[in-house]
Structure formats: C-alpha cells, structure tokens
Amino acid sequence: MTEIGRPADATQTDVLIIGAGPSGATAARILAESGIRVICLEQGGWVRRTDIPSQKPERDVLIASSWSPDPNVRNNSWDYPCDVVDSDMHPLNYNGVGGSTVLWGAEWPRFVPSDFRVKSLYSVADDWPFTYEEIAPYYDLLSEMVGTSGLAGDPALPPGLEHSMPPVPIGRIGRKAAEGMNKLGWHWWPSSLAINTKSHGDRGACARWATCMSGCPEGAKSSFDVAMWPAALAAGATLVTEARVREITVDKSGLANGATWFDVDGKEHHTRASSVIVCGNGIGTPRLLQLSTSNLFPDGLANSSGLVGKRLMMHPYVGVVGVYEEDMESWLGPFGSVLQSLQFAETDLDRGFARGAKWCANPIPGPMELLMRYSDLPLEQRTGAAGQAIVERALGRSFEWGAEIEDLPDENNTVTLSPDMVDGSGIPAPKLNYRLSQDSVRNMQWNLERMHEAHRAAGAIETKEIPYMPAIGWHLLGTARCGDDPATSVVDPYGRSHDVPNLYVFDGSVFVTSSSVNPTPTIVAFAARATEHMLETAGDQKVPA
Template structure:
C-alpha cells in the first residue's frame, strides 16, 4: 500500500468538494481530493447535433443504476418512493443539475419555531447571507435582486435568462390571478463571465452543456484549485476513513487498477453527497465505532430528505418554442411557499417554468411518463406534433420533512465494482407532502387554464426525481441529537468534517444548490478561522 500525506483530504469533487478545495488551497493548505469518477467529457454533449435526444442517456443518464459506470455504486431503491439520482465524477451533481438557483428563506431555518414540526437549524439566513452572495459571484449566477420573498440585499452578478413566449404567457396569467412571480434565478451565465460563456438556450442543461454556460464546479472551481496545488485524484474510490481513537488519521482508497492507497491527513472532509457520505462512514466502522464513524447519536444515515417532485405541463394552440430555452427556469413563483393552516398541511413548494424539450422528451420525460393518461395515445403522431413546442411546464419542488425512518444503510445484496456494499434506501413520502403536492398541482393546473391552455398533463409524484439528497448526518448543537456541529465538524471525531448536504436539518421547498454552495463556503471559512489547521501546527507537526 502506498502512503501519501496532506494537510486535508477531501472525499468527493462535486459542489461542496470543489468549493472547499478552492477555498482551502487559496489559504495555502495542501489538499488531496479523492473522486471515484472522472472528468465529464463534453465532447459527448450533443445539443448541436440531430441525434441529441437519441444519444443523451448513453452518457448523461442520471440514475446510477441505469448508467452503471465503473465509478458508480448501486443504490437499492426497492423500498423507496423516490429513486436517487447523481453523477459520480468531477463536478458531481452540478454536471447534470438543471441549475435552478434559489436561496432558502429565513423561515426555512426556523421550521420548528414557525410550524411546530421538524427542527430549527443551528444557524440562520442572516448567517449565510454573505456566503450566498459570494457563492453567486463564484458561480456566475443569473437573476434579479429585489424578490420580495427574501430580505433586501445584493443579488446575482448576471442578468436573468430571457423570459420567452411561454414565460410571458404564464407571467400574465399569474398577474391575472394576483399571484406573485419573479424572473428565474439560475446558475447559468447570460454573458461572458470569468470561465463561463453565455447560454445559447439549447435546453440541454441536464445532458451536457456544450458551450460551458452552466456553472458546474469542474469549470468554476477545480481549474483554479489545481493551479494552486490541489491534488485531485480521479478513479479513486474511498473504501474507508481511517481513525485512531477519536481522531481521523486519513483515508484509504482503491484506484482503477485495484491498487490500495492511503492518504494520511490532519483533517478529513466528507463531500460525497447525502447517500455517499453516510455510506462511507458506515463502511468505516471499527471496534471502537461499531455503528459507523460519528454515529454516537444513532442518526447517521437517518432523516433522509429527497424533495418530492411534481410536474404540470400546459398545452397551447400557439407555438411557444418550448423545445428550447434554459432548462433551469424562465420565471418562478413562491406565492404558496409559506405555511397556511387552512390548507391542511404545513410548509410549501416552489414552482419553476421551463421548456419540455424535443419529441422524445415528450414521450419519456416528466410529466408525460407519469401521467395517468396512456402514453401511446390514439393518433400518436398528430398529437405529438401538436404538443411539440406548445407545452411549457411548471416543475414543483415540495418541502420534505425529516423522519428517522427514512434511511440510508449498507446493502446486503448489491456491491460496486470493487466489492464494497452499495447503498440501500428506505424512504416514504409522508402524508403532509402528499397533501402539499396535491394542492400545488391543482393551483398549477389553474394557472394554465387561466393562461388559455387547451389541455394540462399532470405528473403529480415523479419517482425518478431524487437529485436532492439531504439530512443523513444532521447538524446541531446537541451531540445526542446530531452528527456535526453548525460548521460541519463531527461531534465524536473532532478532525472529521462533513461539508455536503448530509448535514441539512430541513430541506426547504427550493432547489438546494444555492444553500449547499453557501454552506460549503461557511464551513470552509469556519475551518480556517477557527484554526483547525494553523500554519504553525503544520510547520511543527503538532496535532490539529
């Protein structure tokens, strides 16, 4: 076994890992990052070619059980209402995300105080606000400041994506209903900005951005981190975090040739997502930590949240060019975001208006594949032609409350290509989320009817929608009721950190990338400010 040394070893090169590596290398730390996948190959981004829809899933499939790349590990979702989606490679989920960008609201951090459910976060919107601003600057976010759903403050650095014909139609309908809307926020650049190019409105954000307009950390953070000395090792599957007593001593990993390696480090930072992080910490169990690392609370792998997702499309007589456009969102509404006791449920959802793609997308994507109506309908070609370009869609992100019976554990049946156990999910959408979704679907249908749609297609509960993996190593002030503190430091092992969405207390009802990026900056900044690895300690070899 070869052995290397570093100040910090990071596990995972996605959103949290890229931001953390860039921040710590800028401070002069020697960082090694281990990523089980490789770099995305944008030569396989076929948006400019007529075979785009036919070939997209050969490389850009979102479900690791479908993709089955060497870097993937199997996820047993037999007992889960939602299938987990992820990209195992440099850039992580940002390679495939739609790039919708929303901060959580102040109330999202105070769910227990406001609604008597779940828990309050040990930090506030005000704590994160400067980190939201910095994350938006680093990722070239586009949008418009002044949304009254949020406190006043600085907005994104780039103007919003164009509001096209469908967006204008639906904005007018919301005005008629008296419902609030706002130009969409997206991690998609609308002009030349640092390393990003302006979006050309392909509508292929989730299957390879061909011009580099979408902010993924393989573009926005890793090049600079590597220039500063970060050692990013791809094809490096972590087998366990090494510990001695209550201290992490490093990480063991296996390369693509099956050789075993060890990286000794003064701190280990987990950034492997809400399934990958608990999986590795459970794999790292020892006689001193028989239930997995950092698990004295018993909460490691519990409280999984995945954001129940619904989709409603309206079909119009007019051609609204919905085969293209930013796949993020042209406009958004949070009109029904806050709790209203009269509705029979707590919390809410965010809507984002987006295109519906080409002819294949209209047969196999949401909401079409989830609609109770038969997909292979009578007069198929005529019906398909009447929908192509005529069908904008509201995507509905519903708040997901944490429950300890929603879990990530190790699979006893499935293993990855190196023989390590895969992950097993047990997850049920609760009654609150079901009622919440039913309400929002009905309102979305109403908005299309007011806008003049001749038909609506509803996918009320989309199974293949688990992009957002949160809550499985919850943060908190009480070690008996949480895995890490408010900065992501494990209560049980003081030099083990978790900077990814595993630490989330509640999920909010918005896409999580903005808050996860802000949290990675918040945690990295605290890591440096609190002297977890001071330069003096590094020079003298003293313990961190």
C-alpha cells in the same frame, strides 16, 4: 487516472477531501487559496464538453441509457449502484469531477429566512443551528465565485441580492406563465441561475439550448468542474480522479487520520491527513461513514447519536403541462426554469399539510421530453399515430409548471448498507428505505390543483397532469444533520463531527430541513462558511499523531 492524474505524492496532506462535487470543490478552493495543502479524492473522472450528449443526434437515446441521471441505469464504472427496492424515490446523481452539477439545471435559489426557523415559527421539524442572516454573506460570496445571472428585487426574498450577470430571457413561455400568475395575483420572478449570460474565457454565453440537464455545449452552465475546480487547481489543490474510497481510517485516539481507496486498476492506497472533509452527498456520505467501522466506532464513524443515515429528504416533484393555441418556442432554454414562484412556499396549516412548494416554469425542449409527460397513458395512446398527434398538438405550444415539495425529516427514511448489492470494488452499496409521507401526498395534490388553475388563467386549452414519478430524486439531504446537541445531530453548525473533532461533513447531508428550493446554493454557502471557520480555528484543531 484522467487528465489531472496521480500526483507525485498522494500519500499525505493537511486536509483530505472526499468528493469533487460542489461542496468539495468549494472547500478545496478556499483552503488552497489560504495556503493549505489539499488533496481531493474523486471516484469519477473529468467530463469533456465534447463527451456530453446534448448536441448529439442520439441525445434522447443516451440520456435514457449511458447518460441517464440514474446511476442504476447509467451503470458507469465510476458509479456505485443504489438498492432502491424499498424506496418510493430513486436517487439521481453523477459521480465525476463537478458531481451532479454536470447534469443539473443550474437553478440558484437561496433559502428564505423562515426556512431556518420552521420549529420556532410553525412547530414543525427543527430549527437550524444558525439563521439566514448568518449564512447570507456566504450566499453572496458563492454567487460571486461561481457567477450567477438573475434579476434583483424579488419581493419574496430579503433585499440586497445581486447577480453578476443579467437574467437569461424568460421567453414566450415565461411571459405566458407570468400572464396567468398576474391574473391570479400570485408571485413570480425570473429564475436565479448559475448560467453565464456573458461569455467568459472559454465559456460562452447561454445559447438557450434547453439541454442543461444533459450538459451544456457552450460551457455557459456553471457546473463545478468548470466554475470552481480550475481556480482550486490553480491555487495548488490536488485532485486525484478515479479514486474509490473504501473507508475513513482513525488512529488509536479516535481521530481521523486519512482514507483507504482503490485506483482504477483496483490497487489499494492510503492517504494520510491531519483533517478529513466528507463531501459525498446525502447518500454517499452516510454510506462511507457506516463503512468506516472500528473498535472505537462499531456503529460507523461519527454515529454516537445514531442519526447517520437517518432523516433522508428528497424533494418529491409533480407537474402540470399546459397546451396553448399560440406558438411559444417552448423548446428554448434554460432548463431548469425560466421563472419561479414562491407563492406557496410558506406554511399555511389551513391547507391540511405543513410547509410548502417552490414552483418553476419549465420548457419542453423536444418530442421525447414531451411524450415522457404522457407516460401514464396506455402505450397505444402515446406511440405511432397517436404519439405523433400529441407532438403535433403540443410541441412548441406547451410548458410545464412543476412543484418541488418540501420534504420533512423522518427518522424512518434511511440510508443503510445493502446486504445484497455491492459496487465494482466489492464495497456494499447504499440501501434506501424511503416512503412518501401523507403530508407530502397532500402537499403534492394541493399544488397540482393550483398549477391547473395557473395554466387555465394563462389561457391553456388543455392541461395534462404529470403523475408522481419515483425516478426524480435529485436532491439528497439530511442524513448527517448539523446541530448544537451531540445527542440529536451528527455534526456541529460548522460541519465538524461531534465525535471525531478533525472529521467534517460539508454536503447536503448536514441539512436539518429541506426547504422547497433547490439546495446547491445552500450546500456551497454552508461549505464556505464552514471552511472559513475551519481556517479561523486551525490553531485549536486536534490532529492525529
């Protein structure tokens, strides 16, 4: 156990939440503030600001090993491994309080209205079971709860979007990126970010370290361990750390009645609950549902549709580095992105593929990050004197345009239980079967050509294409999709299982389509909307005897 420790009674609660990432933290806070007794089980622990590698001299070594975003590299006792031998992309996540937001770039874009209606508009994939207008108030609510910075008035978004803090400066690289986009007549806007630009409590304002994705030394980045959990705990929620859940249990009538879990010493416990909410991400949630078999649910919990673990979406990513003559101080953050473009986010079937991409202009904060973008070169061309020449030529004078590709749902892209790999408690690991579609390949190539063009328009003297990299799967979506029809979805529009009426899923597993933007704002807006509905319908909730 860590700082929160084990409560005096972790054996029974009204609502049991599994996973302390963004959606779990959001649900815990709203429920606790409404007077509901809540226990959250998190298989990782708390990360102290002094533990993160960002301000350490050995940072580059740490983020390639014990602080890697890839759990198979990191190999922390809090992690579970992932079987990726049959996957074109590798999942990146973090198990701990705050989940993967501990190591995220804090980008805070919301879906555009068409993202919820791609079937109706473009005859592609499926529509979501609700509209942008229905979820928009919850985007607003979570921006207020978390604290976001940005600039109102983005013409690519509906009017009315506000932020509680002014944007992080776009800096010289942002101005240079905007210069090229303006020449081409293409959209750009300062990025919306879950980053403080004003000090608040013990959290400082952004100091532009550009180390967001290895932890924020100032506490300015709104990872959910600092931005949401303190309020949830103050409201009375209980958080049990280093609690690895083995299965969700059910009673004789098929209602969820809690979960069985192991503590850090390997001792088994069971927490009984009237309702269970699963917030384990698009890999961890289908894994747990498939582990939770019984006579009533031999194919896994909530899986009468057969869709648990299917339609995995992961947002392929490609980029182009532009090198310029002038010094642009391109080691300054934030990182995430300083500005974004939705110029090519909508579908245009004349391009030869469906859907689109979100662009982001990223800094390159250090020599190792720069050389990583040249990793496709032969070793002798990127090490020694040759590597030093690259650094001297490009460091501080380059930035990256990156394109995040909308990933369409495909039932052949799956999360199942590995027959060969287990975690530290002997529980089967998740196995990914994921292949890039030809649609995604065409989408990536088309956007690569446009990013070269954007750099050239801005005056780049050199461009370097970053090859597609499998280890880029930050966004894990779609494996327990929501919908109105129990035959074609796992949960309803409010995250409630069609099969088990007191079991809910609130994480990115519920996504019907992936959009091309970062998913966290939509994940937590969904969780807030679903939690509110859960409270409003509590009188009708079936509970175990």
